[in-house]
Amino acid sequence: MNKKLFPAIAFGLLGALLAVGAVSACSSSAAEAPDKSRYDVQVEELLAKMTLDEKIGQLNQLTGVGCAPDRLEEIRNGAVGSILNEIDPDTVNALQREAVENSRLGIPLIIARDVIHGFKTIFPIPLGQAATWNPAIVEEGARIAADEASSVGVRWTFSPMVDVSRDARWGRIAESFGEDPHLASVLGVAMVKGYQGEDLAKPNTMAACVKHFVGYGASEAGKDYNTTWIPEPHLRDVYLPPFKACADAGAATFMCSFNDINGMPTNADRHLLRDILRDEWGWDGLMCSDWSSIQQMIPQGYSPDLKHAAEAAANAGVDMDMQGFAYIAHLKELVQEGKVSEKTIDGLVRNVLRTKFRLGLFDNPYVDIPTSRRFFAPASLEAARKAAEESAVLLKNANSILPLRDNLKIAVTGPLMDAKHDQNGTWVFDLEKDSTVTVLEAMREMYGPDRIIAAPGLSFSREKNPAAVAAAVAKARQADVILFVCGEEAVLSGEAHCRTDLTLPGGQKDMLRQLRATGKPVVSVVMTGRPMEINDIVENSDAILYVFHPGTMGGPAIANLISGKVNPSGHLPVCLPRASAQQPLYYSHKNTGRPAEGITYIDDIPLEAGQTSTGCTSFYLDAGDGALYPFGFGLSYTDFSYGPVVLSADRMGADGTLTASCEIENTGKLKGATVAQLYVRDLVGTLCRPVKELKGFEKITLEPGEKRTVTFTLRASDLAYHLADNTLAVEPGDFRLWIAPDSASGDPKEFAVD
Numbered sequence: 014m015n016k017k018l019f020p021a022i023a024f025g026l027l028g029a030l031l032a033v034g035a036v037s038a039c040s041s042s043a044a045e046a047p048d049k050s051r052y053d054v055q056v057e058e059l060l061a062k063m064t065l066d067e068k069i070g071q072l073n074q075l076t077g078v079g080c081a082p083d084r085l086e087e088i089r090n091g092a093v094g095s096i097l098n099e100i101d102p103d104t105v106n107a108l109q110r111e112a113v114e115n116s117r118l119g120i121p122l123i124i125a126r127d128v129i130h131g132f133k134t135i136f137p138i139p140l141g142q143a144a145t146w147n148p149a150i151v152e153e154g155a156r157i158a159a160d161e162a163s164s165v166g167v168r169w170t171f172s173p174m175v176d177v178s179r180d181a182r183w184g185r186i187a188e189s190f191g192e193d194p195h196l197a198s199v200l201g202v203a204m205v206k207g208y209q210g211e212d213l214a215k216p217n218t219m220a221a222c223v224k225h226f227v228g229y230g231a232s233e234a235g236k237d238y239n240t241t242w243i244p245e246p247h248l249r250d251v252y253l254p255p256f257k258a259c260a261d262a263g264a265a266t267f268m269c270s271f272n273d274i275n276g277m278p279t280n281a282d283r284h285l286l287r288d289i290l291r292d293e294w295g296w297d298g299l300m301c302s303d304w305s306s307i308q309q310m311i312p313q314g315y316s317p318d319l320k321h322a323a324e325a326a327a328n329a330g331v332d333m334d335m336q337g338f339a340y341i342a343h344l345k346e347l348v349q350e351g352k353v354s355e356k357t358i359d360g361l362v363r364n365v366l367r368t369k370f371r372l373g374l375f376d377n378p379y380v381d382i383p384t385s386r387r388f389f390a391p392a393s394l395e396a397a398r399k400a401a402e403e404s405a406v407l408l409k410n411a412n413s414i415l416p417l418r419d420n421l422k423i424a425v426t427g428p429l430m431d432a433k434h435d436q437n438g439t440w441v442f443d444l445e446k447d448s449t450v451t452v453l454e455a456m457r458e459m460y461g462p463d464r465i466i467a468a469p470g471l472s473f474s475r476e477k478n479p480a481a482v483a484a485a486v487a488k489a490r491q492a493d494v495i496l497f498v499c500g501e502e503a504v505l506s507g508e509a510h511c512r513t514d515l516t517l518p519g520g521q522k523d524m525l526r527q528l529r530a531t532g533k534p535v536v537s538v539v540m541t542g543r544p545m546e547i548n549d550i551v552e553n554s555d556a557i558l559y560v561f562h563p564g565t566m567g568g569p570a571i572a573n574l575i576s577g578k579v580n581p582s583g584h585l586p587v588c589l590p591r592a593s594a595q596q597p598l599y600y601s602h603k604n605t606g607r608p609a610e611g612i613t614y615i616d617d618i619p620l621e622a623g624q625t626s627t628g629c630t631s632f633y634l635d636a637g638d639g640a641l642y643p644f645g646f647g648l649s650y651t652d653f654s655y656g657p658v659v660l661s662a663d664r665m666g667a668d669g670t671l672t673a674s675c676e677i678e679n680t681g682k683l684k685g686a687t688v689a690q691l692y693v694r695d696l697v698g699t700l701c702r703p704v705k706e707l708k709g710f711e712k713i714t715l716e717p718g719e720k721r722t723v724t725f726t727l728r729a730s731d732l733a734y735h736l737a738d739n740t741l742a743v744e745p746g747d748f749r750l751w752i753a754p755d756s757a758s759g760d761p762k763e764f765a766v767d
């Protein structure tokens with residue numbers, strides 16, 4: 014059926030966005046949105062007492078300088094609304110005392126910090142947490158982070174980052190949940206719930222800050238802070254859904270992004286910040302700028318000076334200026350000149366005050382010193398280990414070399430084998446290095462020190478000096494098997510750490526070739542902050558465990574996986590490329606008019622071949638097409654068979670539903686987990702549709718021989734997308750549906766929407 018013959022069924026914009034994230038059989042149910050009117054009376058009463066200076070003070074966020082006299086005076090004068098980066102509980106209490114007891118109105122501060130994947134107990138980087146495909150683990154990690162950080166007075170974290178990230182060059186992909194809007198929505202909501210708990214007013218919670226609003230993941234060429242070009246329907250289909258899901262789940266705060274979209278800095282974008290976020294979505298939380306991002310509209314070429322930047326951001330709806338000094342310097346004058354109305358200022362201040370009431374700060378502003386510094390509880394370390402275990406993705410296991418028997422002699426080598434700092438990944442400001450257990454330590458513990466021969470060969474991932482490699486290779490010759498722990502140091506991913514060459518840095522490729530030449534089996538553990546180009550590793554390893562920087566308990570987790578105490582169950586939240594230059598690479602691409610067919614590689618082209626001889630389809634002469642390992646991929650030590658998909662009906666109405674089921678059997682000899690993934694394809698659209706879109710997933714654990722039927726309920730509204738005029742529509746027509754263990758396998762089932 015050609016859907017163009019039938020009218021599209023349009024949805025209101027609000028209903029449209031509600032469709033997002035609805036299918037997943039294991040999606041966390043959204044936390045209760047905060048009661049919008051609950052604090053209105055208190056907020057209005059307080060606002061009525063405030064001078065313009067005090068109002069502007071609430072919009073000012075500064076970085077910590079301890080109890081410096083100038084800072085105490087600013088607080089006393091009501092010129093500061095929030096402090097970031099203060100983590101000493103006594104200092105927090107001293108600052109708070111100045112605000113609560115010595116300022117005219119006694120308005121408490123909010124203390125903020127980047128607690129991105131743990132405060133003291135470090136969980137895998139968010140990209141690793143995404144590889145678990147397990148929202149319960151993500152929620153638990155955030156809950157533990159909130160408990161630890163709030164114990165020193167941090168009640169606001171700048172997390173989760175839900176930027177859909179499709180470019181592995183971009184260092185910040187490490188902080189993301191990967192390339193897919195649905196996965197990012199489900200896990201973003203889980204993280205918000207973990208930080209905020211059932212009741213944000215409890216002292217062991219933190220306000221989540223969902224960032225970066227919006228489109229930052231599309232930074233051109235994978236270079237940080239770069240411009241983006243995103244048509245609004247695409248923004249609504251791909252980049253906005255995780256933010257909407259988190260807003261609906263009651264996320265207390267958002268952060269503006271650094272990028273511009275189509276030339277408009279997000280910090281000045283009223284359409285985004287007011288029309289969409291406030292009017293369409295009805296969100297009433299606090300929007301902060303990013304670090305100095307209001308000020309940065311000057312070098313961006315949007316604002317001639319700081320005063321203009323302040324005017325633009327305030328009128329657009331940025332409530333708080335993070336370390337930008339624009340509001341404190343210029344808002345009063347702008348109000349006096351009539352360029353920003355006091356009504357506008359009141360709106361911004363309301364959002365700040367409401368957040369402080371929601372956090373319970375007016376009732377309980379201080380840290381309870383006797384119970385402060387709650388770090389590294391045994392249950393927290395246990396949860397961090399489990400998260401690291403579930404985040405590891407088994408990519409290759411030739412001849413079932415893994416798990417390694419316990420009577421082997423194992424050469425543990427490579428620059429990340431004993432890297433207490435680096436295995437924790439990016440964005441760890443508060444690391445206590447000694448708490449981290451490395452792969453080497455854990456392997457010695459697991460197999461006994463006599464069975465482990467250790468030599469790093471290279472002392473860090475970028476090390477080019479091969480002086481110690483020969484000795485490490487010589488030691489490896491004495492072993493039965495080699496465990497090569499390679500990858501990227503923490504500092505090679507994260508903010509402002511972008512790369513164009515996504516292969517192993519330093520002398521690692523060469524070292525791996527030498528290890529391979531020993532003839533011993535090689536197991537590579539790739540510890541990294543991004544999807545890497547791993548052709549060399551695939552070629553020179555019998556088995557590969559791909560582990561995004563796994564955190565405090567990364568060592569024990571990896572030893573458990575290597576020894577088979579735990580069966581790998583991670584699945585990729587991103588595609589791994591065949592070549593670095595394929596970026597951006599993602600499974601949910603459009604088909605093109607000439608999809609790849611009959612790929613001819615560069616060395617196979619005859620001399621003086623004709624221009625059209627390679628077939629004129631969409632591929633690279635030197636890399637072919639598609640991912641080396643696709644989104645959603647992950648092996649196990651056991652095998653799973655996915656039966657045929659059974660649909661409850663082969664048609665549904667525009668407001669209908671159907672169920673899709675698949676029987677999954679553990680056909681191997683070990684207990685294990687697989688992630689059943691539901692994908693759909695809309696075959697014909699008013700706008701071209703992606704070849705596949707994830708609509709749901711469920712991680713299930715099966716005993717050997719056990720079978721289970723996984724069932725997803727799909728609503729027609731889950732198939733909606735935005736047309737060129739930004740309306741949301743389900744278009745009648747034909748669809749395909751898969752239930753599969755990754756984005757590149759499975760047999761499709763057809764159905765239609767009438």
Ligand code: NOJ
Pocket residue numbers: 127171224303304508
């Ligand atoms: C800049 C980063 O973009 C943002 O993610 C972070 O939260 C702030 N700095 C605060 O450190």
